[in-house]
Structure formats: C-alpha cells, structure tokens
Amino acid sequence: MDYGWLMFCILLASWLGVELIAKIPSQLHTPLMSGTNAISGITLIGALVALAHTHEPLTEFLGYLGVFFSIINVFGGYWVTDRMLKMFNNKNNRK
Amino acid sequence: MNTDIFYVISSILLIHGIKLLGKTATARKGNFISAFGMALAVAATLWQHPPQNILLTLTVALTGAYIGLLMAIKVQMTAMPEMVALFNGFGGMASVAVAIIEGIKLNYIPAIYYDTLIYFSLFTICLTLVVGGITFSGSLVAYGKLSRKLPTSSINFRGQEWVDVILFVLLLLSAYMWIFTHSVWSFYMLIALSFVGGCVFVLHIGGGDMPVIISLLNSLSGVAACAAGLILFNKVLIVAGCLVGTSGLILTLIMCKAMNRPVKKVLLGGFASISKNKQKSTRGTYKPISTEDAYYILEAAQTVAIVPGYGLAVAQAQHAVKDLAQKLTDNGADVFYAIHPVAGRMPGHMNILLAEADVDYDQMTELEPSNARFGNTDVAIVVGANDVVNPAAVENPDSPLYGMPILEVFNAKTVFVLKRGQGTGFSGLENELFFKDNVRMIYGDAKATLTQLSAEFKE
Numbered sequence: 001m002d003y004g005w006l007m008f009c010i011l012l013a014s015w016l017g018v019e020l021i022a023k024i025p026s027q028l029h030t031p032l033m034s035g036t037n038a039i040s041g042i043t044l045i046g047a048l049v050a051l052a053h054t055h056e057p058l059t060e061f062l063g064y065l066g067v068f069f070s071i072i073n074v075f076g077g078y079w080v081t082d083r084m085l086k087m088f089n090n091k092n093n094r095k
Numbered sequence: 096m097n098t099d100i101f102y103v104i105s106s107i108l109l110i111h112g113i114k115l116l117g118k119t120a121t122a123r124k125g126n127f128i129s130a131f132g133m134a135l136a137v138a139a140t141l142w143q144h145p146p147q148n149i150l151l152t153l154t155v156a157l158t159g160a161y162i163g164l165l166m167a168i169k170v171q172m173t174a175m176p177e178m179v180a181l182f183n184g185f186g187g188m189a190s191v192a193v194a195i196i197e198g199i200k201l202n203y204i205p206a207i208y209y210d211t212l213i214y215f216s217l218f219t220i221c222l223t224l225v226v227g228g229i230t231f232s233g234s235l236v237a238y239g240k241l242s243r244k245l246p247t248s249s250i251n252f253r254g255q256e257w258v259d260v261i262l263f264v265l266l267l268l269s270a271y272m273w274i275f276t277h278s279v280w281s282f283y284m285l286i287a288l289s290f291v292g293g294c295v296f297v298l299h300i301g302g303g304d305m306p307v308i309i310s311l312l313n314s315l316s317g318v319a320a321c322a323a324g325l326i327l328f329n330k331v332l333i334v335a336g337c338l339v340g341t342s343g344l345i346l347t348l349i350m351c352k353a354m355n356r357p358v359k360k361v362l363l364g365g366f367a368s369i370s371k372n373k374q375k376s377t378r379g380t381y382k383p384i385s386t387e388d389a390y391y392i393l394e395a396a397q398t399v400a401i402v403p404g405y406g407l408a409v410a411q412a413q414h415a416v417k418d419l420a421q422k423l424t425d426n427g428a429d430v431f432y433a434i435h436p437v438a439g440r441m442p443g444h445m446n447i448l449l450a451e452a453d454v455d456y457d458q459m460t461e462l463e464p465s466n467a468r469f470g471n472t473d474v475a476i477v478v479g480a481n482d483v484v485n486p487a488a489v490e491n492p493d494s495p496l497y498g499m500p501i502l503e504v505f506n507a508k509t510v511f512v513l514k515r516g517q518g519t520g521f522s523g524l525e526n527e528l529f530f531k532d533n534v535r536m537i538y539g540d541a542k543a544t545l546t547q548l549s550a551e552f553k554e
Contacts, residue, residue: 006328009333013335013337013338016337016341017341020114020338021341026434027119028119029446030441030443030446032113032116032117033441035125036339037179037182038130039339044137045332046189046190047189047193048141054200064152064155066193067156070159071155072159072185073163073182073183073186073189074160076162076164078133079167080182082123083167084447088450088456
C-alpha cells in the first residue's frame with residue numbers, strides 16, 4: 001500500500017466523519033460520543049495483529065494488555081450506548 | 096483470498112452505523128450495525144492473523160469483555176461521563192501497547208538497514224505513542240475529576256506555562272532522537288513523557304469545561320487508533336480511527352461554540368486566571384423562600400420552565416424533577432425543560448438523565464427556543480445549574496463569561512434556584528442572577544427539595 005493511497009483513505013474518512021456529524025440533535029450527543037468511543041476500540045484489531053507476530057515475553061504481555069483494554073472499551077462502549085438509546089426508544093414506542 | 100473485502104464491508108457498516116446513530120429513530124439500530132461491523136473486522140483479523148496461543152487470547156478477551164459488560168450494566172446514568180472517559184482511556188492504552196510492541200521490534204533493526212518504510216513506521220509509532228499516551232492518562236485524570244476522586248477545579252500553579260513548554264520540547268526532542276539517532280532510551284522517555292503530558296494537560300481543565308475535554312479526548316482516541324493503523328498498514332483501523340477522530344473534533348467545536356470560548360482558551364485552562372482576580376460584582380442579598388411559599392407560586396403558574404444543570408446529576412434528582420413536572424402538568428401548567436448545550440459534564444448529559452426518568456423529549460427544549468419562551472414563563476426552576484444561567488454573560492462586558500450564550504431565565508416572572516449552599520459555579524464566579532429581584536433561593540439538597548414540592552401538591 002503506498003503513501004498516496006493512505007493519504008487518500010485518511011482524507012476521505014475524515015471528510016465522512018465531518019459530514020456524518022455536522023447536523024445532529026443535541027439530545028444524541030452523549031450516545032453519539034459513547035458510540036464513537038466504542039468504535040475507537042477498533043484498535044483491538046491492531047492489538048490482535050501485533051500479538052500474532054511477536055515472540056518475546058514483554059511484547060506478548062503488551063499485546064495481551066492491548067487486547068484486554070480495547071475489548072473492555074468495545075464491549076462496555078457498545079453496551080452502554082445501547083442502554084442509553086433504549087431509554088430514548090421506549091418513549092417513542094409509547095407514543 | 097485476503098481480508099480486504101471484509102474490511103471494506105466492515106468499514107461500510109461502521110460508517111452506516113454512525114449515520115444512523117445521528118437520528119433518534121434509528122440510533123439504536125445504528126449502534127447494532129456498527130457493533131456488527133466491528134465483529135466482522137475482528138473475525139477477519141483473527142482469520143488472517145491467527146493468535147499463537149488461542150486459549151490464552153480467548154481467556155484475556157473474555158475476561159475483558161466480561162469486565163466491560165459488567166461496568167456498562169452497573170453504571171448509574173448520572174455517572175455516565177466518567178464511564179465514557181474511562182473506556183476512552185482504555186482504548187488509548189491499547190493503541191499505546193500496539194505502538195510499544197512495534198517500537199521494540201524496530202529497536203532490534205540496526206540503523207544501516209533503515210529505509211523509507213522504517214522511517215515511516217518510526218514516525219507513526221511516535222504519533223501513536225504521543226496521542227495514545229495523552230488519551231490514556233488524560234482520560235484517567237478526567238475520570239478522577241468527574242468521579243470527584245480528584246479536585247474538580249482546574250489546577251494551576253505559577254510558571255506552569257513553562258512546564259508545558261518544557262514538556263512539549265522534551266517530547267519533540269525524544270521523538271527526534273529516537274527516529275534519527277536510534278537511541279533506545281529516548282523511546283522509553285517518549286512513552287513516559289506522553290503519559291505525563293496527558294495528566295498535566297487535563298489537570299489544567301476546569302470542571303465547567305469538561306464537556307469539551309471529554310469530546311476532545313474521544314476524538315484523540317480515534318486519532319490514536321488511526322495512527323496505530325498506519326503503523327500496521329491496517330485499512331479498517333485507519334478508516335474507523337479517522338471517522339472517530341473527525342466526528343469527535345466536530346463535536347468538540349460544537350461544544351466550544353455553545354460556550355462561546357475558543358478551543359485554545361479551554362485547553363489552556365481559561366477560567367483559572369480570571370477567577371483569581373477579585374471581581375467587583377454587584378453584590379446584593381440572597382432572598383430565600385420556603386418550599387411551602389414556593390408551592391403557592393407554582394400552584395398558580397401557567398407555564399413552568401425547568402433548567403437542569405450538573406447539580407441535578409450530583410443529587411440524582413432526575414426522577415424527582417420528573418415527578419414534580421408531572422404534578423405541575425396535572426395541575427394544568429405547561430412544563431418544559433430548558434437545556435443548555437453544555438449543561439452537565441458531557442455533551443448531551445442532561446438529555447440522558449431526563450430520558451432515564453422518562454421525560455418526553457418533546458419537552459426538552461434547546462437554547463434558542465427556550466430563550467424565546469422565558470418571557471411568557473411564570474416560574475423557572477433552576478436545578479443545579481449555575482454558569483449557564485449567569486446573566487453576566489449578557490450584561491457584564493467585564494465578566495469572563497461575557498458573550499457565552501446562556502439561558503435567559505431572568506426573563507421569567509419568578510425564578511427559583513435550588514442550591515445546596517451559597518457557593519459559586521465551577522467557573523468560580525459569583526452569579527448575579529441570585530441577586531435579582533425576581534429570584535428566590537431554595538436551599539438544600541435538590542432531590543429533597545423537589546420531593547417536598549411534589550408532596551405539597553398531594554395535600
């Protein structure tokens with residue numbers, strides 16, 4: 001993968017991020033934040049890749065540490081977001 | 096067959112998920128879709144890079160997942176800001192772990208073999224270390240402040256600008272030394288400095304600026320994930336990290352705009368220097384009122400505004416406030432909740448609390464429509480809000496709050512302020528609202544006061 005493509009990916013994804021968030025009702029700010037926070041746990045993939053290609057006790061330990069922390073982020077983040085959104089949804093259904 | 100196709104699909108799912116997350120009706124579905132996208136990306140990664148020790152990896156992963164779920168299930172809605180901060184820090188830590196692993200690997204390569212690719216890796220590792228390290232330690236400090244384990248006000252000392260500058264220079268220096276002179280110790284120096292940097296950075300921030308910082312840290316954790324993706328040339332990491340990074344940044348800017356404070360000022364711990372100056376405020380007297388007298392006024396009110404703030408979260412009074420609103424509605428009054436965009440300690444904090452208490456979101460009114468209604472409002476009840484209702488922001492050009500859009504509750508016929516004591520807000524500023532003629536103070540715990548008011552209606 002060459003650097004031009006990397007740059008292209010970054011710019012495109014950044015522009016998407018801006019476009020997606022630009023108009024959002026303020027009551028969704030918290031769920032949005034915790035939802036995107038869960039997505040930032042995607043670094044779990046990085047930890048898994050790094051862990052798969054390492055053969056030293058120290059780096060292996062760091063790899064497991066990375067997996068451990070990011071998976072807390074992923075599961076906790078998604079669950080807590082769902083908990084919040086459920087409260088919003090309940091009200092919609094009742095109407 | 097490689098994983099690219101799965102990474103593309105999972106990126107699309109993540110993007111679509113965020114898009115749906117932006118509308119109330121589809122938000123929950125959006126969260127599911129983005130979780131599914133994440134699961135797909137993880138599955139594809141496991142397939143292409145099978146773990147060396149499956150049993151141990153699984154054990155660690157399941158333990159982490161269990162802890163994460165447990166925390167998410169147990170947490171009180173009032174404690175949401177610190178929970179998000181903590182999760183955020185964990186994400187940052189994971190990125191740091193990836194960067195350290197890759198950095199240690201590169202430290203074994205003799206400098207004569209360095210090529211563009213390795214320099215690129217060195218550079219991205221530095222970026223990940225710094226951003227991830229700041230996210231981790233910064234989020235932990237934010238967690239400490241939000242959960243009141245650390246002092247909530249901004250911590251400033253003389254000469255701190257110099258400490259900041261020196262830290263920054265040392266950070267750049269050690270990154271430079273590691274990349275270009277290949278000294279191993281400066282690599283470890285860089286790690287340590289990033290962690291210290293994050294702590295110092297968030298310690299500066301005052302409690303009132305927390306919504307901005309939480310969303311900025313959220314953005315940084317995305318940037319760290321993206322940088323980790325650059326180290327590993329992992330596309331889905333780059334795309335997802337970027338999405339989180341920019342969306343967090345936009346949210347940060349929205350928050351800053353809502354406070355009418357430039358990002359720079361927030362980051363430098365703006366309020367602190369001002370609160371030291373003894374400001375000559377228009378001192379007057381507080382006019383307390385008993386809950387009984389307050390009841391008679393409320394009973395006659397046609398339109399009632401409820402203005403929640405951080406104090407609502409602290410007192411966990413969201414259900415009590417909803418009960419009172421119900422009593423008022425039954426009594427024939429029109430009730431609305433006036434919500435300032437930066438009320439509370441994270442973006443949208445008040446909306447979440449009120450939603451937990453089953454408040455209809457048609458009743459949650461944003462800043463401008465609320466201000467339009469205060470003129471026709473009989474009673475405005477301020478529950479634990481302070482700076483966001485301080486009239487100095489529109490009346491006193493000398494005030495540091497001047498220019499910040501506020502909820503102009505003083506336009507209501509009568510204002511009740513529920514307050515624990517005679518303290519100032521997080522900005523440390525005297526609130527001129529409390530001295531106005533149409534304002535009455537009801538002292539005591541907000542929850543107890545609200546419950547008493549509701550009880551008056553029963554009789």
